[in-house]
Amino acid sequence: MKTTQNNNSLFRRILQWASESEKESADAPEDPERQEFQEYLEYIDAHDYIEFGAYRYMRYQQRKELGLDEPTFHHHIEPSIPQKKQNVKKSHHKQGLLRKQLGWYRIASVFITCVIILILCLVVMELPKFGDLNAPALNEVAQRYLQQGREETGAVNAITGMILEYRAFDTFGESVVLFAAAISTLLLLRTPNQPLKQRKAGDEILTMVSKYLLPMIILFGCYVVLYGHISPGGGFSGGAILGAALILASLVLGAGEVERVLTSKRVTYITVFSLLTYAAMKSYSFYTGANHVGWAIPKGEAGHLFSGGFLLPLNLCVGLIVACTMYTFYTLFIPTEEE
Amino acid sequence: MLELILEQRYYMISIILFAIGFVTLFLHPNLIKKIIGLNLMDTSIFLFLAAMGYVGGGQAPIIEEGSSWTMYINPVPGGLVLTGIVVAVSTTALFLSLTHRLYRKYHSLNLDVILMLAKKGQEDT
Numbered sequence: 001m002k003t004t005q006n007n008n009s010l011f012r013r014i015l016q017w018a019s020e021s022e023k024e025s026a027d028a029p030e031d032p033e034r035q036e037f038q039e040y041l042e043y044i045d046a047h048d049y050i051e052f053g054a055y056r057y058m059r060y061q062q063r064k065e066l067g068l069d070e071p072t073f074h075h076h077i078e079p080s081i082p083q084k085k086q087n088v089k090k091s092h093h094k095q096g097l098l099r100k101q102l103g104w105y106r107i108a109s110v111f112i113t114c115v116i117i118l119i120l121c122l123v124v125m126e127l128p129k130f131g132d133l134n135a136p137a138l139n140e141v142a143q144r145y146l147q148q149g150r151e152e153t154g155a156v157n158a159i160t161g162m163i164l165e166y167r168a169f170d171t172f173g174e175s176v177v178l179f180a181a182a183i184s185t186l187l188l189l190r191t192p193n194q195p196l197k198q199r200k201a202g203d204e205i206l207t208m209v210s211k212y213l214l215p216m217i218i219l220f221g222c223y224v225v226l227y228g229h230i231s232p233g234g235g236f237s238g239g240a241i242l243g244a245a246l247i248l249a250s251l252v253l254g255a256g257e258v259e260r261v262l263t264s265k266r267v268t269y270i271t272v273f274s275l276l277t278y279a280a281m282k283s284y285s286f287y288t289g290a291n292h293v294g295w296a297i298p299k300g301e302a303g304h305l306f307s308g309g310f311l312l313p314l315n316l317c318v319g320l321i322v323a324c325t326m327y328t329f330y331t332l333f334i335p336t337e338e339e
Numbered sequence: 340m341l342e343l344i345l346e347q348r349y350y351m352i353s354i355i356l357f358a359i360g361f362v363t364l365f366l367h368p369n370l371i372k373k374i375i376g377l378n379l380m381d382t383s384i385f386l387f388l389a390a391m392g393y394v395g396g397g398q399a400p401i402i403e404e405g406s407s408w409t410m411y412i413n414p415v416p417g418g419l420v421l422t423g424i425v426v427a428v429s430t431t432a433l434f435l436s437l438t439h440r441l442y443r444k445y446h447s448l449n450l451d452v453i454l455m456l457a458k459k460g461q462e463d464t
Binding site: 125303 | 357390430
């Protein structure tokens with residue numbers, strides 16, 4: 001009974017309900033739901049790994065076959081698998097060879113993992129010591145970034161200078177990966193023209209505290225984005241903070257408050273605009289030779305806000321992309337009216 | 340031997356995290372838990388990379404003018420971890436949306452049940 005061992009609270013409540021009704025209604029007419037539940041318990045006794053939802057689904061198919069009462073199925077989704085009434089037990093035992101015999105699958109997977117741990121530990125013993133000065137990873141590339149990065153890029157933060165100046169093309173690819181993930185998630189999950197489920201605004205205390213906290217979170221996010229080339233931070237971390245602030249606002253302010261201002265279309269527009277701006281700026285940089293020959297934008301004095309050439313607008317673009325993508329991921333998992 | 344393990348403790352911990360994620364990926368039939376296992380593996384790799392970039396007595400690579408520090412940690416693994424985090428977030432979102440689609444179709448998150456139902460659907464059609 002693997003499923004019942006690590007049951008959640010809902011399952012426990014159902015169990016309690018079943019046991020209680022047994023005491024009360026000794027001679028009362030049989031409750032069909034309870035009967036079904038008992039059948040389910042017997043079923044999971046016989047089979048490992050089965051969930052209540054899947055069981056309900058099978059029962060629903062069986063009832064439909066027999067032409068019994070209208071099924072009370074939660075989801076109004078057309079069942080996509082045509083099914084006949086059949087012995088589930090039989091097909092369950094047709095599973096893979098490894099899993100059939102005494103859980104060989106588990107033993108084998110634990111064994112494989114142990115072997116991998118052993119090999120990795122042996123490799124780690126051979127690695128240079130933690131914090132070793134003469135480690136081969138600390139080669140001339142890293143030394144150049146550290147010694148001449150400040151003059152060449154105008155960034156105090158060496159990592160920002162590295163990812164947005166020396167390796168800017170890779171960072172552009174990274175942003176494109178993020179954008180592609182957002183688009184494919186949108187394609188997979190979007191249910192067009194469906195109103196969001198009406199949610200009540202959250203708890204009173206939580207709402208009050210969040211209302212005072214939200215401006216500060218947004219301010220901090222903006223600071224991390226804008227000062228990414230001077231202090232620790234940058235477009236990715238600041239964008240993540242801004243996205244978290246948007247998600248918190250959407251959770252706390254109730255249904256559709258943020259969605260009204262930031263519709264999914266606008267969010268996509270902002271993302272695409274930022275990506276194109278990034279591409280345009282970096283194209284200009286590459287067009288001029290990528291080594292600051294004929295550089296039109298003054299680099300300014302390192303350590304000031306407006307310094308480092310294109311670093312500040314590039315950070316801004318990356319921050320917008322990350323914030324919008326995080327928010328898009330969140331909005332796609334909000335339940336709509338239908339579900 | 341023990342001294343060596345203690346010295347390399349960050350690498351060791353990252354390997355243990357990796358193994359936990361690996362076993363979760365293998366043994367849990369629940370798809371959400373498989374995704375959590377994958378994320379654990381990602382995190383262990385980030386820890387490994389960040390530990391590789393450390394230099395004894397080094398500071399974060401914020402090069403201030405006139406500071407007395409001359410030792411800085413390696414900035415290259417920092418950039419690599421940044422890339423890794425972004426890719427991990429993207430793949431997690433993609434996996435979760437695929438899982439959502441599977442749940443809508445089969446009403447279960449259990450991989451065995453999903454495979455069983457899918458096989459049944461294939462046999463019937």
